Structure formats: structure tokens, C-alpha cells
Amino acid sequence: MDFGETAVKASAFSYFRAATIDQALDAHARAGDDARFIAGGQSLVPALSLRLQAPRLLIDITHIAELRGVRREGACLRIGALTRHCEMLSEPLIAEFAPLLHAAAPFVAHPAIRNRGTFGGSVALADPASEFPAMTLALDAEIEIAGASGRRRVKADEFFFDLFETALQPGELITAIYVPLFKADQRFAFDELARRRGDYALVGCGMLATFTSDRIDDIRISFFSVGNRPMRAKAAEAALIGFGLDAEHIAAAQAALEDDLAPPENDEVPPAMRLHLARVLLGRLLGRLGEGA
């Protein structure tokens, strides 16, 4: 059946398939930045159909070889921007060296979406309810960006500014994300509270901790669906560093969350409820971490 005539509702746009990063950047600049890169399309296409966005040009980046692939580079895992959510589940290097991403992946949407949606697209979009952007914070990852002025790497801690606002400038491309390799003295935990499997969570959290026997030397805790951007829970982290995961310190971390999170007004999940859920989730995850996660 030809859906062409009847079903397309997006505004008209032109399409360009880029073969290299330079072609993609160039096409964007020539369109006077009235353009969008399209990767998995799992966020962009709905936005086009809803006419929330109406760019003049779509630049397909899915054929750029340099954006693909997962490999070790020194102390890091280089995860190409085009790595799809489903590959987070199937790629052995990720399971071994970035197990937190592997653990988060089943919670991202549904199989059909995971088959197309990309890591780079998810981080570029920076939806505050998304799992992966928040996990880049917990992992202390670096985001590699290509733009008119060349390449640069931005720490995840310095990448997410505000609602859908990031260090990425218009016309810039995420090429890869660098994640420090998971080490033997580390533990991680991930979970979220979503109404239905695959939904965006009411609250979600991932954490990565370094231990000396049962004492926490370092911990990075990151929440999503708690505000305008993915959030580190630094006060909670501080309440834990240097201690074991006993009931007292877990409670202290839960109490400290008040200083970390300021959930927005919402008709369905009032701020106090979201903070409560974040505390419950934090307590459960720290409990699991204590058991060796």
C-alpha cells in the first residue's frame, strides 16, 4: 500500500544522507542551522509528526562509519554515538566494561524502539527522564563532540545544563561517549519506578561505587525523572563516602537527598511524592549495593 499520499502529516522537509562527519556538519551549516540530524528517529520522528519541529532539512547520520562501534581505548570504552539501545544488551564489551549501561538498557522503552534508538541520540536529546544520559553522569563519562571548530570532549558533569539544554551547540554532532572501564573493586546498581514496563520512570537511579572491602571510597549516584536534567546526588554521595552501607548511613543518604533534588510541580507526581520515591529507591539500591549488587 502506498501511504505516501494519505498518511504523512509532518511538514515537508528535504533529506540528505551524510557519508562522513564533515559532510553532516557541512550540510547543517549550509541549511543555516534549520536542520536536524536524524539517528534512530525514535524521538525526532514523533516530534515531526506532531509538528513540534519542522526543520527544512533532515541529515541522516546513520551511514557515517566513524560513529559506529564499541572498542577499548586505553582506560576507556569508546561507545560510538550510533550504538543502538539493543546493542547495549547484546555487546559483550559493554556487559563487561560498562555493566551499568547493560543493566539500564532493558528499562529503555520497548524492543522495537531499542532496535533503532541510539546512545548518541539519547544523550544529545538529554531528556531528563531518560536512563542513559543519567548513567553517563554516574559513570563519569566523557562526550566527544565534533563541530565547525573541531573535536572536543566534555565531561558528563559539564554537559547537561537544563531542560533539553546541553553543551552541544546547534550543528554539532556527538561522535562517541567514553566510559572508564569497570574495575574489580567497583559495584553498580540500577533500578527505576515506572508505572508500566518500558515507560519513562517516575523516578530512576543508577550508581557506581568503589569499595575497599565494605567501605565506600567513592560513589557516584545519578537520578533521572527528578527535574529538568539528569542529576547527581552529591549530598547523598558525601553522606556515604568513607563509610560502610549500614542502615544508619543509608538513612543519612536518603535524608540528604532533600539537598540534591528539587522535583518540579507535577499534577500526577507532586514534588514531595517524587522525593519520597527517590528516597525509597535510593535505599533499595544501596541495600543491593551492600549485598554486593
Next chain:
Amino acid sequence: MTAPLTSLDRPNSYIGRSLPRPNAKRLLAGRGRYVSDLRLPRMLHAAFLRSPHAHAKIVSIKTDEARALEGVHLVATGADLATICTPWTGTLDHFKGMTSAPQLPLPLDRVVWAGQAVVAVVAENRATAEDALELIEVDYEDLPIVVDIDGAREADSPLVNPGSVSNVCFRSQLDSGAVDDAFAHAAHVVEEEFSFGRHTAVTLEPRAIVADYDPAAGMLTVHHGTQTPYQFQDLYSRHYGIPEARVRVIATDIGGSFGMKLHVYHEDMAVVGLSILLGRPVKYVADRIESFVSDIHARDHRVRARMALDAKGEILAMDVLDLTAIGAFSTYPRTSVVEGNQVVRLIGAPYRFRNYRATLEVIFQNKVQTSQYRAVGHPIACAVTERMVDMAAAKLGLDPFAIRAQNVIADDAYPQTSPTGYRFEALSHEACLKRLQEMMGYDGLRAEQAELRKRGIYRGIGIATFVEITNPSPAFYGVGGARISSQDGAIVSLTPSGEVRCLISVTEQGQGTEAIISQIVADQLGLAQEHVKVITGDTEVTPHGGATWACRGAGIGGETALQAARALKRNILEIAALILQEQPSALDIIDGDVVDAGTRNRRLPISEIARIVYFRSDTLPPGTQAQLTVSHHFAPQGYPFAFTNGIQGCSLEVDVDTGFIKLLKHFIVEDCGRVINPMLVDEQLRGGIVQGLGAALFEECRYSETGQLVNGSLADYLVPMPMEMPDIAIAHVDTPTADTELGAKGVGEAGTAAASACVLNAVNDALVPFGAAVNSIPITPARVLKALKRF
């Protein structure tokens, strides 16, 4: 071991057999013919500009730029369509005193809900039509809005319909027995206020229509995804002044309806007008967001209820107030009052008490209309009644099963008339209760619950008894003046090859209507089911009838098919008797052959009779006029409705820290009389239960204070999905109705009727150790945590 022979062991005995739906494979293979798929030559596409305001005056509409856009054929406003379409009013005479403002396809000077269609654009394709919408400028002047039920009832409330005296659409009171006296002398009284959110149907295929007016023939053909083509034939004819015989409505495959697609929608009426104005086919398919803001919503009730009991736990009386908000208009032609009317008439229905008072107030507000949706009124009535019964049981220290067993109408006490005037032919509450208790392993569940509580795991067990209204007579709509049929018609023919075609007025929306009709016809005629072709949903070829609503397809449509098939069989045997020189009574038909009734010896295939009748009538005795096509109508008589009953149970777990609810298992024992196809009945029950569970936990149309729907997408409006659904165990009790030969009653709404009540009771059961209770549906994590005072 061999089982004893049953009636199912006869050849061609299809009634009572689980058979796959003949159309299932076609639909699964992607061969469905949905209106959404339809493309006609010269077809154009409509799109609608919608109001961003919940209530506003239309000051001006500028359409010049849109008209000038290449590919745009027509831009039409309310005034343009008002010249060719007469207004409609959603009232019925038997709801005394009800009011509703007249409606037109598009408004003339005022919008009354956010999302209401205001301007139509017709273009070469949908994208161009939507481009044009962006070029239209409408100037609005905000008017005060009415959004919540309480506000709407205040004396100084703004009015949804300026010029009316209040926002009340309809008010009624039922009062029977001695209610005040019963409460005055009661040993126990329980009391609660409930709220039930709005939800909506969310059909897989949205509303879809292609109107095709041919000015040369003066003929209107409408391809319409609806469950009631005859109703729309009548309405298009009368509102556009086209003779009924020149209006054809075709409803082929439909991707779900659930009652949602039997109401008049402004866009649909507009599309017919647009086609008339242009003389070309015009198509409109609602997108998902449009569906959320323009499909009917359902429920939206606030109920205050009291129940009086004696010291032993005998229910003495109930006293109820139901406030229900329906949007800015009552829907046409079935109104938005039926839901509330059924709530107040069904409350308490399973029980014996005689003292009952109920007040119903139906209120206008600036939201999209609510109206009939699967299990109209039932889930509200059931949840209120069953929660009250559980509250009473708790107060008296009785087990939920025990208090119900004590109070339901006894199975041997029928016929009975309820305090609200419903006449029950025969129900089976006692048998169902007993069966459910066994099936659930109730005692084991209770023991497990007690054990787990010690470990901080909070399980809840809930049960809910229900009564369902099916097989409606004209008492439902006809008496109120609506041209909505409660009878059905069938035309059954023997083809020249000896197969059978059955054209019937009941329609198919995926529930298996065509399957059961072919089973009944094949069973009654005595031939293989695959030799029966059933045709539905085209007013030009199928006889006039009620089609699909209120659980009537099997009970009324099925009986129509049964009687028609028997008439055709008589005619076939008459001819066979002439050919074989026998008495017709000495013959029968088995597997497509005429046989000796006594010996079952084969005499003549019916294909041979067909051949002779159609091609060699000269060989029949002079004067013979064979009638191998029979048309037959059946109107239900006897009881005004065939009531069914049943009981549901569920087990669930409440996470008391997060407020999340995990459904563990659901059970139903149901009595729909004669089961024609057990597999389809079970599918109906499962589907219905899942819709009820959606209402219980997930589905709610949420509005802002400014009357904006805030969750009008499938990301934000949560429909039930498989991962969260429990296994559903099903059992049956069979009490056929004696009003028909077939004995079938309806089953489509039974699942939805009690599922949410069951969950409400189970959640409250789980919360008992905390002294907390919930009384709002859907039961969201926020509501559970609020009840537990966790934030």
C-alpha cells in the same frame, strides 16, 4: 474411558463449540479492509483546526491564506455547514426534563471545550490540509469555564450554556421502600464518597470516515468505522435531507469500537457535509491526539453512598447520590445520561434488600463529551456496591464471601424485580460465589496473606459480584424517541451450489459476531460451517437492525439467525419432499445432505435441490414456487432486558513504600446463558477484564484548571499492557434465558463491569493493617501513598 455423548456430538453441532473466527486469519495476515486504508478515486482529505480554549467566543475567523494554498479545495466554517445540515439535540423523551443545547458540525460563534473542531480544510492530501490549518487565524475571546463537578453546581457558577438556568443536564430520583426508616433502625451504617476518573476507549484504529456524495445520482455513500451503520444511515439522511434509500453506510472492518464509535461526532457529520459541498469523496481519520480530545470519554462520577445493615449483617437499605459530569453537550442520539441512569439502577442489584433511594445529577462542563462506553455505568455501580459490602463485612467481622452469600438473591428465588424496577428472569449468584471460592483457593490465599504480612509483604484479596444488562428491548432507546432499533434482521439464501449466505444486521468489530452467526446458521441448517458466508455492515445489502450495542449481538442477532435458518430449512425440506415424494417431517438435513429423519440415510445433497430449483424448475410440480431465500426479523419480547450475572476475584500485592500495585491473578465466574462459542466468550471476558483493570489502575484523562487535557498521548495516558496484566482464570455457570430458542445472553461487558471493583476491594484489603483506605479510581501510586500518609 469415553465421555458420555452430548448434543455436541451430533454432526454440524456448532452451538457450544470453540471454533476459530473465520475472519481472524484474514485480519492477522494484514488483509483487513479498514476505512483508514480506503482510497477512492478523486478522494480528498480533511483536517480540522481545533479550539485551544475550553470556553471562548469566536470573534473572527480568517481563512484567506489557507484558501489560497495550492492543493486546498475547501475551507469550511460552522456557518458554511449550517446551511446544509440541520442541528441535532442529544436528549431522549424518557429522561424527563433533560436538556442539551443543539449541536452543529462546527460551531457558529462559541467553542465549549479545548479540542473542539472549529474550521475544516479539505485538500489533496492530509499534510497539505494540515499546512493550511497553520494559515488560519481565529480570534477568540475567553469566557469563564466550568471544569470540576463542585464548581459546576455552585449557584454563581459560570454557565456552559449561557441562557440556561444551571449546568444541570438531568436530575432524577428513585425511592422505593422505607429508606429513612431502615437507616434509623439499622444496627450498622457504612458510608463512603467515591470518585471515578474519566477515561476513554483508545481503539487501535481511530475514528475513520470517507464520505462520498454523488450529486448526479443524489446518492451519499459513507464508509464509516462504526458499530451502528443503520443509525448513521438514518441520521445522515435526516440531517442532510437525503432520502434514506439514497444513503448507504458501509462499515467494513473496524479496529475496535467499545461503544465509542456509535455516537455522532462533529467531525464525522462535517465530513459528510464537506463531501456534499465538493461532490467528491472526502476522508478523515482522527490522529491519536485528536482521538484523545474528541472521542467520547467515559465515567467521571462522584458518588456518595450509605448502606444500612442489621446486627447479623443483613443489608437493609442503600442511599446514593451520583454526580456525573458529561462535557458541554449530551451526545446524540443516545445521550450522555444512560451511564448515570444505569449506575443508579444497578447499584445493589445482586442483593435482596428492598429499601433504596438514589439521586442522579448529570452536569455540563467545558470538556469533551462523555457517553456510552463498554459496560455503561456498570463499573461504577459495582464498585460502589461491592466496596460498601466489604466495608460492612469489616465492620461486622464477616468474611467477604460470607456476607455476600448471606445477602445475594437466592438462585431459586427468581423471577425477581429489583427496587429500581429491573426484572430478573433467572440469575445464579449463589452458584457463582461458591464456584469462585473454590477456584480462587480462597482459604489458601488468606493463609498466605497472613504469613506474608509478617514479613512486610502486603497482599490483598478482592471479590465483586455483578449484574450485567444485555439483550435490550425498545425500553432502552426506542421508547425515548430514538430511531435506534432493538430488533435485528437476517436474509438467508441457499446458493445455486448449495452453500448458504447470511446477510445480517448485527455487525463485527473483531469480537467474532460473524463467527457465531455462521455457527448458528450451520448448526440449525445442518451443514459445514465453512459453507456459510456471513455478510454484515452494509445498509445497502444487509437488512435494518440494531447492529452492535449493549451486548445484543449473540442474544438478539443470534436468535434472528437461528429463526431465519430454521425457516430456510423448512423451505428446503418442502422442496426436497416434493422431489423425494416424502413428507417434509420425515426428512432432515445433515452435513449438507437431505436425509431420512429416522434412519439418517442420505437421500439428496442440498446442492442438488438448489440446482433443480434455480436451473430446472420445470421439473418441479406445477405451481411450485421455491423460496430458497428467507428474510426474517426478530424483536426481543418478554423481559425488557436479559440480565446476566457473575463474580470476579483478584489477588494483588501493594508495595506500601512506593504505592505500586502488582496484579497477581484474576478470576471470573460468569453466567451468560447459552454459550455459543466458549473460546470467544472467554476472549470477551479477558478483554473486558483488561479494560476494567486499565480503568482500575492506569487510565485517566487528566485536565488542568484551564480545561486542557494534559495527558492526551499514549506516552502519558496509560493503557493496560501485557507485562502488568495477570493471568485470568475463567469458569462458567449456564442459566439460559427462556425468552429465546437460543437462550444466549450478552457477555461483552461482564469483564469490565466488575474488574475495577475487585481491584478496589483487594487494594483496600491489603491496606487493612495500616488503617488506610482508597476510594478513587484509578488507584494510582500517588493515591495509595496519600492514603498511607507517606508524603
